[in-house]
Amino acid sequence: MDEMELRAVERLLREAGIRYDGGELRGYATDASFLTLGVPNLVAFPKDEAECVALVDLAIDRELALVPRGTGSGTAGAAVAPPGAILVDMERVGACDARGHRRGLFSPQIVDGTGEPADLSKAGPDDVLYVRVGAGRTSDETNRALAKHRWTVAVTPSSGYSTFGGNFATNARGSGTPAFGPFGNAVNRLRIIASSEKGARVLEVTDPKEVRRLAGHHGLCGLVTELDVRIAPVLRADEMLCAILSMDSVDAAHLGSTMGALMKRVATSCRYYAGEFLFIDRGIVRPDDPIRRDGVLGGYFSVPADHRKMVLVYRGKKDGMAALPAIAADFPEVAYREITYPQFQAMMKVRTAATGKALQRVNVPGCEDFIIEDPARFGDVLARMFAAMAGADGRPVGHHYPDGVEVHYRPQAAVTRAGIEEAWALNLRLREAVLRPELTVEDRREHGLGLALFRDGPASRHEELRRLKAEYDPANVFCPHLMDSKLDGRFVGAQFAI
Amino acid sequence: MTEAVGIQVTLGPDGGASPDPALRVLTAEGCIQCNKCTFSCPVHRVDVLFSPRKVILQAYLGGADAVSERDLWACLTCGECQAVCPTQVPYPAFIRAQREKLLPAMERTAPCKHGGFKDVLAKIMAKPDLKQDRRAWIGDGLKVADRGDVIYFTGCMPYLDGVFSYCDSARIGKAAIKIMNAAGIVPVVANAERCCGHDAMWNGDRETYEKLARANAAWIRESGAKRLVTTCAECYSMLKYEYPKVVGEWPLEVLHMSELIEELVKAGKLKFARPVELTVTYQDPCRLGRHSKEYDAPREVLKAIPGLTFVEMDRIRENSMCCGVGAYSNCDAATKFMQQERLEEAASKAGNLVTACPHCRIHFSCYLDGRPVDPLPELKIVDLTELAAQALG
Numbered sequence: 003m004d005e006m007e008l009r010a011v012e013r014l015l016r017e018a019g020i021r022y023d024g025g026e027l028r029g030y031a032t033d034a035s036f037l038t039l040g041v042p043n044l045v046a047f048p049k050d051e052a053e054c055v056a057l058v059d060l061a062i063d064r065e066l067a068l069v070p071r072g073t074g075s076g077t078a079g080a081a082v083a084p085p086g087a088i089l090v091d092m093e094r095v096g097a098c099d100a101r102g103h104r105r106g107l108f109s110p111q112i113v114d115g116t117g118e119p120a121d122l123s124k125a126g127p128d129d130v131l132y133v134r135v136g137a138g139r140t141s142d143e144t145n146r147a148l149a150k151h152r153w154t155v156a157v158t159p160s161s162g163y164s165t166f167g168g169n170f171a172t173n174a175r176g177s178g179t180p181a182f183g184p185f186g187n188a189v190n191r192l193r194i195i196a197s198s199e200k201g202a203r204v205l206e207v208t209d210p211k212e213v214r215r216l217a218g219h220h221g222l223c224g225l226v227t228e229l230d231v232r233i234a235p236v237l238r239a240d241e242m243l244c245a246i247l248s249m250d251s252v253d254a255a256h257l258g259s260t261m262g263a264l265m266k267r268v269a270t271s272c273r274y275y276a277g278e279f280l281f282i283d284r285g286i287v288r289p290d291d292p293i294r295r296d297g298v299l300g301g302y303f304s305v306p307a308d309h310r311k312m313v314l315v316y317r318g319k320k321d322g323m324a325a326l327p328a329i330a331a332d333f334p335e336v337a338y339r340e341i342t343y344p345q346f347q348a349m350m351k352v353r354t355a356a357t358g359k360a361l362q363r364v365n366v367p368g369c370e371d372f373i374i375e376d377p378a379r380f381g382d383v384l385a386r387m388f389a390a391m392a393g394a395d396g397r398p399v400g401h402h403y404p405d406g407v408e409v410h411y412r413p414q415a416a417v418t419r420a421g422i423e424e425a426w427a428l429n430l431r432l433r434e435a436v437l438r439p440e441l442t443v444e445d446r447r448e449h450g451l452g453l454a455l456f457r458d459g460p461a462s463r464h465e466e467l468r469r470l471k472a473e474y475d476p477a478n479v480f481c482p483h484l485m486d487s488k489l490d491g492r493f494v495g496a497q498f499a500i
Numbered sequence: 501m502t503e504a505v506g507i508q509v510t511l512g513p514d515g516g517a518s519p520d521p522a523l524r525v526l527t528a529e530g531c532i533q534c535n536k537c538t539f540s541c542p543v544h545r546v547d548v549l550f551s552p553r554k555v556i557l558q559a560y561l562g563g564a565d566a567v568s569e570r571d572l573w574a575c576l577t578c579g580e581c582q583a584v585c586p587t588q589v590p591y592p593a594f595i596r597a598q599r600e601k602l603l604p605a606m607e608r609t610a611p612c613k614h615g616g617f618k619d620v621l622a623k624i625m626a627k628p629d630l631k632q633d634r635r636a637w638i639g640d641g642l643k644v645a646d647r648g649d650v651i652y653f654t655g656c657m658p659y660l661d662g663v664f665s666y667c668d669s670a671r672i673g674k675a676a677i678k679i680m681n682a683a684g685i686v687p688v689v690a691n692a693e694r695c696c697g698h699d700a701m702w703n704g705d706r707e708t709y710e711k712l713a714r715a716n717a718a719w720i721r722e723s724g725a726k727r728l729v730t731t732c733a734e735c736y737s738m739l740k741y742e743y744p745k746v747v748g749e750w751p752l753e754v755l756h757m758s759e760l761i762e763e764l765v766k767a768g769k770l771k772f773a774r775p776v777e778l779t780v781t782y783q784d785p786c787r788l789g790r791h792s793k794e795y796d797a798p799r800e801v802l803k804a805i806p807g808l809t810f811v812e813m814d815r816i817r818e819n820s821m822c823c824g825v826g827a828y829s830n831c832d833a834a835t836k837f838m839q840q841e842r843l844e845e846a847a848s849k850a851g852n853l854v855t856a857c858p859h860c861r862i863h864f865s866c867y868l869d870g871r872p873v874d875p876l877p878e879l880k881i882v883d884l885t886e887l888a889a890q891a892l893g
Contacts, residue, residue, distance in 0.1 A: 021548055026568065028561045029554030034533040047548045073535045093539070094548060103837050104545035106821070107814055107845055140539065146814050163539045163584070355586045364530020365587065417527035499563040500527055 003043045003066070003086045011044060011064065011088070018056040021047040021102065030089055033071075033082055035367050036422070037491035039483065042069070042083035047091045049098045050136075051204070051227040054195045057090060058202035058225065061479040069481050070221040072137065072168025073161075081171075081221055082491070084483050092167050095227050096136010097143075110135055110147050113230055117191060117208070122151045125235075132190050132230035137167030148233060156181075156232040157188045160354050167226045173218030177276040177350075178234070180404055181318075186217020188232035196224040197477035205474075215470060220455055221481045222467060223474035237275075243316075243323040244346035248302055249336045250311035254388040257310055259381030260335055262407065265314070266377040267329045269404045273322030277402030278349075279314040280356045285363075285414075286397060287352055298345055310388065314402065315341075315349050356399045363395055363414035366422055366495070368429025375406040375442040383443060386435045387411065394428055408446070422495035433458075456487040522564040522598035529587045531556045537581035537591060542822050543574050545841075546834040550574050552581045552591050564598050572598055573829060577702055578822035579790035599704030617663055618699050618828045621656065625694040626711040634658050634691050637670040642677040644689040651725045652676060652687035653739065655732040656695055657858055664862050666869050672858055675889035676731050676757050682892050683769045687729065692719035698734040698787075701742065702827040710746055713738075717747035731757040731885050733788035733857035740792065756788060757885045758797040758856050765804045774893035775807025780882065781850040782810070783842070783864075784820035785857030798856045798884050805891045811849040821845070823860040824867075831863075839867040840874055847877040856884040 003011070008024065015022045023045045030045050032038040048054045061068045069083035070090045083089040097104050111134040114120045120131055133144055133155070141155040142162030148154055159169055159176035168174070169185040170192070182188045192213060196203045205224075207213055216223060247264070251257040261279070268277070280286070282305050287293055294303050305311040316326065330338035341349075357365065374383050387398060387409075395414040400407060411432065413425035436443050437458070445458050456464055471478075471485065483489055537552040538544050544551055550571060558566045577592040585591075624630065637658050638644060644652070652673075660669040680687050697712035716739075720728065730736050733756065740754035755763075764770035782802060788794050795817045802810045815821050824838040825831050843864060846853040855861050864881045 023549050026558065026566070028566070029551065029557045031557065031561065032533065034535075036533070073539060091548070101837070102548075103841075104548075105841065106545060107841070149814075161534065161536065163534075163536045357586075363587075364527075365532040367532065412532075415530070417530045494561070498560045499566075500523065500560060 007064070008043055011060070011066070014060055015044075015046060018053065018060070020053045020057060021049070023047070031082065032494045035491075036426070036494045037082065038494040039082055039084035039489075039491050041085060042087050042089040043085060045089045045091055047094055048225075049094045049102045050096065051193065051195065054095060054225045054227055055202045055204060057088075058195050058197060058479065061088065062197055062199075062201055062477045066479065067482050068225070068479050069483075070167070070171070070225050072165035072171065073140075073163060081481070087483070090225065092225065093138040093165055095138040095167065095225075097138035104138075106143060108139075108143065108147055110144060112233070115190060117230065122148070122153060125151075125153070127235045131233050133233050134228065134230050135166055136228055137170075137226045138165050140165055141169075144231075152236040153233045154236050156234040157183070157185045159185065166229050166231055170217055170226055170229060171219060171221050175401065175403060175408070179401070180274050180277060182232060182234070184217065186214050189213050189217065189229050190232065191230040192216070192226055193228040194224040194226045194474070196474040197479050199477055215466065216474075218463065219467070219470060220484060222471045222484055224480055237319060239343055241319055242343055243318055243320045243326070244341050244343055245316050245323070245326055245330075246302070246339050246341050246345075246349065247314045247316075247330055247336050248311060249333075250305060250309040251335070252308050252310075254310050255381040255385035257312055257381070258384030259378065260333060261312055261314060262374075262377035262380030264329060264333050264336060265380070265402045265407060267332075268316070268326065268402070269377070271325040271329060272316070272318065274316050274318030276317045276350075277314065278353045278400070279312055279402060280353045280399040281397040282311040282313060283397050285395065286356055293348055293352065296348070298339075298341060299348060302349075313349070315346060315353070317343075317346050353399060356397065357410050357412050364417045364422060365396070365412040366415055366425035366429065367412045368426060369409075369411045369432045369436075371446040372409045372436055373406045373444050373446050374409065375444070377402075377407050379441050379443075380407055383409070383436055383441055386441075387432060390428065390432045390435045394425070406442075417500055419495060419498050419500060422498065423493070426493050426495060454490060455484050457490070520564050520601075522594055522601050523559060525590060525597045526556060526559055526564065526594040529589050531560070531589045532587060533557060534586060536584045536586070537589070540580045540584045540819075542578065542580065542824070542838045543576060543834060546837045547574065556589065556591070559594075564594075564601070567598060569602075572602070574834075576786075576822050576824070576826035576830060578786040578826060580819070580822065583790050583818040596702055596704065599702075600706050601704075603704040614663055614828065618656070619703070619705075621659060622695045622697065622700045622705070622708050622712065626708050626715070628715070630694070632691050632693075634693055635689055637661075637673060638677065638689065639674065642674060643681050643686045644677060645686045646688065646690075647723060648686060648688045649726045650680070650685050650687045651720065651723060651728040652680065652689050653693060653696070653728050653730040653732075653735055654689060655730060655735040655858070657732065660858065660862065664866065667858075667862050667865050669858050669862070672731050672883045672885050675883070675886040676729070678889045679757075679761060679764075679770065679885065679892065680729070683764045688723060688725060690719055690723065696732075696735040696738040698738050699827040699829070701738070703829050713743050713746045717743060717750070720752060725752065727753045727755060729755045729757055729760050731856075731858065731883070733785035733792070734859060736794075737787040737791045756792075756794060756797065756856065758788075758801050759794065761885070761888050762797045762800045762804075765801070770892075772805050772888070772891035774891050776805050776887065776891050777807045778852050778887075779809040779811060779850040780852040780854045780887070781813050781846050782816075782884075783813075783823065783846070783853055783855040783860055784817055785855055785860050786820075786822050786826070788856055789820055790818055798854075801884060801888055802854065805888065808887075808891075809850075813845050813849055815845065823855075823863045825859070825863045835863075836867060836873055839864060840872060840876070843867065843872075843876055843879060844874075847879045851878060852880045852882050854882050854884050854887060858883065
């Protein structure tokens with residue numbers, strides 16, 4: 003986009019009343035991956051569906067590329083746009099008042115499976131209900147609104163601050179996934195602004211199969227503006243079982259294979275809402291963190307010298323978790339303890355922040371979504387990971403889903419250019435060591451890091467994404483760069499002024 | 501390393517990597533660009549172009565000076581960003597350091613509202629030969645002393661009514677003395693007291709702040725007092741956490757009035773005999789809450805008052821929403837929308853919004869005294885100390 007074209011687009015956006023930023027845009031050059039394609043020419047901030055339609059019409063008319071960006075899933079899902087493209091920040095869509103101001107508190111509309119309004123105050127625990135929300139809403143805000151009725155968003159990715167549109171674009175998983183599947187499975191209806199050769203198309207997708215096809219579209223198909231998202235009753239304390247299992251060992255392979263075998267049995271014998279694990283090290287919580295002094299949980303934060311300690315927590319309904327104590331008893335090296343829900347929440351607070359928790363270090367994401375389909379290979383994967391990580395800070399964390407073990411790891415670097423570059427190099431070594439079919443490991447790209455979607459992402463998905471792109475975006479305005487299998491972003495850390 | 505007060509930062513061993521003082525603060529804990537800061541920022545909700553995440557990346561890529569002056573002054577330094585940050589990046593401390601760095605090059609100091617009166621007041625109070633009568637507002641029936649174990653640090657309160665006459669802030673001071681007298685404490689109210697320097701420090705005027713801190717430290721030390729009590733959340737955060745960094749050894753125990761009331765009630769030295777039949781909700785002031793981590797004492801006081809019905813808002817404690825103004829350096833249309841949202845939230849819970857900071861009270865009252873953006877139900881803004889004094893009978 004040359005200067006004249008840019009000014010023309012700005013004028014059109016002004017006329018359409020769409021907020022935009024065309025000034026200093028280096029702050030939009032990358033997401034949490036620290037990968038960049040350069041700086042976009044413009045960032046647009048539509049507030050509602052009408053503005054999204056206007057934006058897509060403009061893009062088709064002037065043959066511009068649009069790159070939708072939510073706050074993604076977790077910490078790394080914000081999309082990046084190449085120069086010449088318009089980055090479309092979707093976080094205000096459906097989350098603003100008429101003036102365009104985001105309202106942190108709102109009263110969401112509850113609907114049933116047919117889309118008809120439902121009364122949450124009269125709902126029973128077996129009712130299948132959805133919350134109708136704008137794509138810019140987050141589970142954090144929505145759960146606050148649902149709390150008085152003791153309901154919650156069914157699938158909540160670990161960052162409650164991620165937008166639903168981003169959750170859908172990456173088909174994020176998180177708490178609730180073991181019971182309800184990935185985020186896309188928990189969506190019953192959506193509205194998407196797709197393209198045609200003539201202009202924008204507003205589509206309402208209600209066929210569950212089609213909704214699931216679109217889940218994980220990475221912004222290739224259009225601007226999702228509204229979704230019906232599954233909600234579920236908050237479990238009462240007396241019907242819930244929370245448990246913590248831990249094991250430490252000097253042998254990472256043994257530790258991983260033992261815990262992997264345990265997880266495999268849990269997956270076949272238990273129904274649970276959340277299964278989360280973390281490795282404990284000195285830096286995972288600050289020295290003065292109160293959890294270290296907690297009578298029950300504090301002990302989990304001390305690790306014998308040269309040992310690796312893994313902590314695995316589960317939460318589910320008592321009847322679905324009945325087999326867990328017996329399974330744990332079959333693994334004498336694993337310590338099992340039932341904990342209260344507040345204790346589970348305290349551990350989850352540590353777990354949620356664990357990937358980002360570092361003392362005077364920056365996290366350099368790059369190994370976000372390794373799925374180990376066969377938990378029995380967990381030990382081999384861990385051994386390779388820890389060997390590659392030797393001497394590096396940080397720790398793997400992850401989820402235990404019924405279909406596999408998902409591992410996240412972010413190297414932690416001193417906030418210097420050299421430190422960050424070194425951490426990035428470690429990411430590349432880790433990918434080489436772990437992303438191997440014989441280990442049943444795949445990179446799901448759930449947290450975005452979408453630049454190399456067609457290079458590193460799940461191959462099983464590529465053809466379907468191409469078909470979806472052709473159906474929903476024949477004008478090819480949405481993230482066309484992502485279709486380039488050779489596309490590779492530059493690591494922005496080398497440009498830091500630090 | 502961060503200290504108990506997360507908002508303030510002392511650089512650790514890696515802090516010297518960059519010579520730029522503001523960038524050193526920013527890189528003491530590394531940003532991962534997760535955007536939680538931006539999503540929780542009250543300014544961003546109104547002005548989508550303002551984003552702490554964006555500012556941090558710009559600073560990483562282009563140095564701290566890449567941050568625009570507009571972004572520099574839009575920040576409320578409320579600390580909500582740091583409270584949600586997984587790596588606890590000290591964004592408010594970065595903004596403070598950058599303001600401090602740029603101050604000599606700026607035509608004026610903070611874009612201070614109300615004619616810059618707080619800026620002027622701080623500078624006047626920093627004069628060494630200042631003569632003040634800081635007791636004129638006290639009135640009859642209340643006992644104060646020239647010397648004693650307990651200082652009542654009034655802060656700017658005696659001066660506020662000259663500008664914000666509709667607030668009658670002196671009532672808060674009178675209530676504080678009434679409560680202390682009821683518990684057998686005759687506090688020192690000193691004419692030598694100066695502004696605590698809160699606004700000067702947060703607006704980057706370190707020179708004025710340090711003059712004020714040293715002047716206050718001199719008379720406080722000379723008084724021989726063991727405890728200092730204040731009804732102001734800003735004074736509290738400064739005297740308790742910032743002064744020791746400037747004035748050296750600081751053996752004084754600093755209490756917010758809510759902490760003293762809680763202590764006196766629990767010790768049986770203060771009894772609330774008169775029911776106060778009100779439904780109230782509570783605004784956590786940024787300086788008392790997120791900056792000083794004192795969330796419980798005000799709530800304990802409210803729970804101790806007979807007849808009072810206390811209802812929490814939805815966003816409380818570390819997730820509490822700011823009153824919209826930080827150090828009097830930003831009060832504009834965006835502020836009004838923030839205040840409207842917060843007051844709507846309060847009004848949906850109770851008829852009275854209690855706060856433990858006279859400045860929150862002023863900013864909210866100012867909004868209600870003007871023309872609200874949208875209609876609001878009847879809502880009164882009440883100071884915690886005043887409410888507690890009512891319960892004494």
